[in-house]
Amino acid sequence: MxxxxxxxxxxxxxxxxxxxxxxxxxxxxxxxxxxxxxxxxxxxxxxxxxxxxxxxxxxxxxxxxxxxxxxxxxxxxxxTLSPEDLERDQFAEVPCITERTTDSYIEYYDNEAFINDLPKLSLPLNPEKDFRGFTVNNLEMTSHDKGLYPKDVVIGEKVPSSVIKKLNNGTVVLCLCDEALILRRLYSTPKGIVLRADHKNLDDIKISLKDVREMWRVRYVFFRRMPEFSTDFEDKLAFLEMQMRELRER
Incomplete structure (x- = not known):
């Protein structure tokens, strides 16, 4: 055929x-x-x-x-096609908060014109959902040389206020509250939520739910560097396996 x-x-x-x-x-x-x-x-x-x-x-x-x-x-x-003729996947255009726009975002987060003017990330995500990008600007989410470093980019999915208390403890979120935009792990308490950094020298931040303006659950991360994919133990184990293979072949 x-x-x-x-x-x-x-x-x-x-x-x-x-x-x-x-x-x-x-x-x-x-x-x-x-x-x-x-x-x-x-x-x-x-x-x-x-x-x-x-x-x-x-x-x-x-x-x-x-x-x-x-x-x-x-x-x-x-x-030969015009751009209109091509059948393309629909990528989500994700507004991204950068270090330069963080202070303005805290003030104008609910201003549609401001959001539309933010730089956009074109990503293969569901365009029907609401996402927000955020450029990491501190070391709060680092621990033992691992974690999120400045210039890494996280992509968060909008969390309805009614769902915040249902998130699993330890979920990484981007939370807008009062005069701050905070990237930390969320833990629920009877009185509200606690935002905890991975960096052990930083105190928890306790927040009442009524003070949360927006919350975005981090779904994706873009590292500015190559992340570590294996531990020293795994590397040593792989080396020993290679040596055993060579001995068997001899």
Whole structure:
């Protein structure tokens, strides 16, 4: 079976053509085209030649391999797309709070024009949800050379006020309260919440729920450096395993 069906379906997608519109180009019935695309039928040689000539695609390319979108775009001007024609994933545009805009954010966090003017991160997240980016600017979330350092970026998902008390203890959150924007771990108490730093020399911050203006649960982190992926113990264990393998091979 050839790749003709898959390739004409991809061409339709690139050009934004319906089955009927594509079929009309080559005097085919829509049902016949559907059979080609589903692999239930193979086209006549005349049809293959007409499609190949129309889009300036070699017959061999059309029949023997599944073509990529990039390949299709290189074949012929008839497949050159305007940006509006391309089918793209919808990425979320996440407003990002930087060190320079933190003080202004505390004052204007509920001002839509200000939020829209913040720099945006385009990320493969659910665009239906509300996210906020934040550039780390202190060492509060570090411990034993691990954790979040200045210039790292965290991405938080909006937490409704009714859900704050339901978050698991230890969840990392970005909390806007009073005159501060705080990145710490959340712990619930009967009287409110406690925000605790990973840095052991810092005191807890106790807050009443009514003083929380916004809360964002940290979902993603972008490190400014390569994070440590293994411990010294794991490295030593891997080295010993390699030596054992070499001994067995001898």
């Amino acid at each position: 050839s790749f003709f069906g898959k390739n004409i379906k991809k061409i339709r997608g690139v050009k934004g053509l319906s089955q009927q519109a594509f079929a009309d180009l080559f005097d085919l019935k829509r049902g016949t085209l559907g059979a080609y695309e589903e692999g239930r039928s193979e086209p006549k040689i005349d049809t293959i030649i007409n499609v190949a000539n129309y889009f300036s695609i070699a017959i061999d390319d059309l029949l023997t391999a599944e073509l990529t979108v990039n390949q299709l775009l290189r074949f012929n001007d008839k497949l």
